[in-house]
Amino acid sequence: MHPITRQLHHNITQKGSYVCVGLDPDIKALPIHLPRSIDGVNSFLNTIIENTADLAIAYKANISFFESMGLEGLKLLSTLRNVIPRSIPLIIDGKRGDIGNTSRHQAAFLFDHMGADASTVNPYMGIDALSPFFDYKDKLHFVLVLTSNPGAADFERLTLSTGKTLSEAVLAKCTEWQRQFGNLGCVVGATQSELPQLRSQDQSLPYLIPGVGAQGGSYTDAVRDGINQNGVVIVNVGRSILYASAESNFGSAAKAALQLTVQLPKGPVQQVIPA
Amino acid sequence: MHPITRQLHHNITQKGSYVCVGLDPDIKALPIHLPRSIDGVNSFLNTIIENTADLAIAYKANISFFESMGLEGLKLLSTLRNVIPRSIPLIIDGKRGDIGNTSRHQAAFLFDHMGADASTVNPYMGIDALSPFFDYKDKLHFVLVLTSNPGAADFERLTLSTGKTLSEAVLAKCTEWQRQFGNLGCVVGATQSELPQLRSQDQSLPYLIPGVGAQGGSYTDAVRDGINQNGVVIVNVGRSILYASAESNFGSAAKAALQLTVQLPKGPVQQVIPA
Numbered sequence: 375m376h377p378i379t380r381q382l383h384h385n386i387t388q389k390g391s392y393v394c395v396g397l398d399p400d401i402k403a404l405p406i407h408l409p410r411s412i413d414g415v416n417s418f419l420n421t422i423i424e425n426t427a428d429l430a431i432a433y434k435a436n437i438s439f440f441e442s443m444g445l446e447g448l449k450l451l452s453t454l455r456n457v458i459p460r461s462i463p464l465i466i467d468g469k470r471g472d473i474g475n476t477s478r479h480q481a482a483f484l485f486d487h488m489g490a491d492a493s494t495v496n497p498y499m500g501i502d503a504l505s506p507f508f509d510y511k512d513k514l515h516f517v518l519v520l521t522s523n524p525g526a527a528d529f530e531r532l533t534l535s536t537g538k539t540l541s542e543a544v545l546a547k548c549t550e551w552q553r554q555f556g557n558l559g560c561v562v563g564a565t566q567s568e569l570p571q572l573r574s575q576d577q578s579l580p581y582l583i584p585g586v587g588a589q590g591g592s593y594t595d596a597v598r599d600g601i602n603q604n605g606v607v608i609v610n611v612g613r614s615i616l617y618a619s620a621e622s623n624f625g626s627a628a629k630a631a632l633q634l635t636v637q638l639p640k641g642p643v644q645q646v647i648p649a
Numbered sequence: 650m651h652p653i654t655r656q657l658h659h660n661i662t663q664k665g666s667y668v669c670v671g672l673d674p675d676i677k678a679l680p681i682h683l684p685r686s687i688d689g690v691n692s693f694l695n696t697i698i699e700n701t702a703d704l705a706i707a708y709k710a711n712i713s714f715f716e717s718m719g720l721e722g723l724k725l726l727s728t729l730r731n732v733i734p735r736s737i738p739l740i741i742d743g744k745r746g747d748i749g750n751t752s753r754h755q756a757a758f759l760f761d762h763m764g765a766d767a768s769t770v771n772p773y774m775g776i777d778a779l780s781p782f783f784d785y786k787d788k789l790h791f792v793l794v795l796t797s798n799p800g801a802a803d804f805e806r807l808t809l810s811t812g813k814t815l816s817e818a819v820l821a822k823c824t825e826w827q828r829q830f831g832n833l834g835c836v837v838g839a840t841q842s843e844l845p846q847l848r849s850q851d852q853s854l855p856y857l858i859p860g861v862g863a864q865g866g867s868y869t870d871a872v873r874d875g876i877n878q879n880g881v882v883i884v885n886v887g888r889s890i891l892y893a894s895a896e897s898n899f900g901s902a903a904k905a906a907l908q909l910t911v912q913l914p915k916g917p918v919q920q921v922i923p924a
Contacts (some may be wrong), residue, residue, distance in 0.1 A: 398751070436747070436751055436754075438745075438747060438751045438752075438754040438755045438758065439751070439754050441754060441755065441757075441758035441762070442753075442754035442755075442757040442758050442761075442762075444758075444762045445720050445723055445724055445727075445762075448720055448723065449720055452720075469745075469746065469747055469771070469774075470713075470744075471744065471771070472711070472713060472744055473796065473797065473798040473864075474798065476673070476711055476713045476714070477713075478717075479711075479713040479714050479716060479717035480713045480716065480717075482716075482717040483713065483716035483717050483719075486717075487716070487717075487719045487720075496744070496746070496771050496773050496774075497773065497803070497804060498771050498772065498773040498793060498796075498804060498805065499744075499771075499793070499796050499798060499800050499801065499805070500798065500799070500800020500801055500802060500803030500804055500805070501800045501803055502798050502799055502800040503796075503798060503800050504800075518773060518774070521748065521773075521774050521778075522748065523748040523749065523774060523775065523777050523778060524775070524777055525774050525775020525776045525777040525778050525779075526774065526775055527775060528772070528775030528776055528822060529772060529773060529775055529815065529818065529819065529822075530773065530774070530775070532809050532810075532815070532818060533809065533810040534807050534808065534809055534810060535807075535808040535809060535810055535812075537810075540804065540807070540815065543804065543807060544804065547803060547804075589748075
């Protein structure tokens with residue numbers, strides 16, 4: 375097992391949680407008492423991390439939300455790795471990928487400058503766009519397979535001449551690349567009914583599952599359908615934790631929302647989490 | 650015709666050139682007399698722009714090369730729009746695309762913070778990942794259709810159950826989206842033999858064609874096969890101009906390489922650029 379996957383497995387077992395907390399700050403959506411500034415965002419994220427670190431198995435920061443705040447936003451992102459406890463991996467969600475010469479620069483930015491432990495990559499351009507990422511051996515790389523948005527129907531769900539969908543073909547390549555590189559994962563949206571089918575095609579790749587909460591996916595379904603043979607699945611929950619309250623109690627509200635998510639009274643979570 | 654396409658058409662007509670100069674600075678590849686620093690890169694790019702502005706119809710900066718220099722690199726990128734003559738569009742090549750809520754942040758970064766006139770977007774996630782870009786009406790957006798790298802074979806070239814390739818299906822969607830938004834273009838690699846076939850499928854979308862020069866594509870072939878019914882095609886030439894000389898004459902060498910490219914009677918660029 376890859377060291378980061380092992381850390382995720384350890385966190386899952388210790389915390390009884392599969393939740394990755396999404397850190398996608400929107401300066402306009404900050405709790406009302408915080409200043410609409412980088413300092414306000416910094417204070418916001420610090421409070422969220424303090425209140426969720428006991429149950430978060432990972433954090434996922436989508437770089438776009440930091441980019442739109444300008445260079446100060448990216449500077450803030452580069453500090454997160456040192457704010458988050460070392461035992462909790464930081465996934466920087468950038469959905470990158472370009473010709474090989476260029477992907478090397480993208481990977482250097484995310485891992486060397488921004489401090490990511492893992493990233494997301496877009497498979498459209500094929501293996502030579504992705505291998506410069508996979509060459510960062512100690513990092514984990516989640517390839518987009520079937521995303522959580524309606525537009526997944528445009529191309530990801532198209533049927534190929536082989537009878538497979540494009541997403542299934544991407545997953546098949548991921549299985550092959552995993553044998554070669556050993557540091558892959560896949561992104562499969564919680565809102566997609568194909569999740570069990572994709573899981574059955576490959577029992578071992580760790581899935582990062584966005585789309586729970588505000589986007590309409592269910593946490594318990596995502597865990598039941600997405601967990602791999604080693605008991606690992608990373609379910610990203612973003613807005614429903616981050617913006618659980620717009621008042622000054624937003625930290626404790628985030629904590630409560632996260633606790634409620636992992637303690638959902640019914641469903642398979644309690645059947646598979648070791649005591 | 651979209652205002653930026655009209656500007657490109659004007660530049661093509663005035664300059665007798667279809668060349669977009671790629672500004673992808675690699676700090677390790679700077680001419681030997683320049684300092685290996687942001688100041689060195691800044692000086693390098695300024696000299697390249699001064700020496701190529703008379704024949705460049707556009708500039709394309711791949712953001713990854715600036716990212717890998719850290720925040721200082723991105724700060725430098727954000728100054729380029731004011732260094733480049735106003736009549737020459739700046740394409741920032743980011744290959745972005747994410748769920749709609751997130752793509753809005755990506756677009757804001759490239760257009761509002763970095764000053765791009767145009768960008769590149771990755772179609773994998775479908776229309777709702779792209780429309781926040783297209784909603785920037787006064788900007789031009791080049792959708793990846795068939796890229797110039799070998800990995801294009803992994804997915805872009807797959808045959809669908811309809812008999813079309815994935816790239817052809819993406820192009821068909823671009824034709825449809827163009828009718829709705831009017832500010833699209835497509836990226837098709839010069840190294841790909843399908844270029845004439847794709848051009849015949851849609852006679853009007855402007856193509857941005859990378860892959861000429863160092864990647865092995867021919868400028869004259871790219872122009873012949875890629876030009877649209879309005880006489881527009883944007884052929885990106887990067888390394889063979891940028892690094893035409895590693896000596897202090899790199900500016901005049903870039904100018905000479907660009908002049909030779911646009912005056913090519915026939916054959917690929919690399920056969921006629923002097924060493």
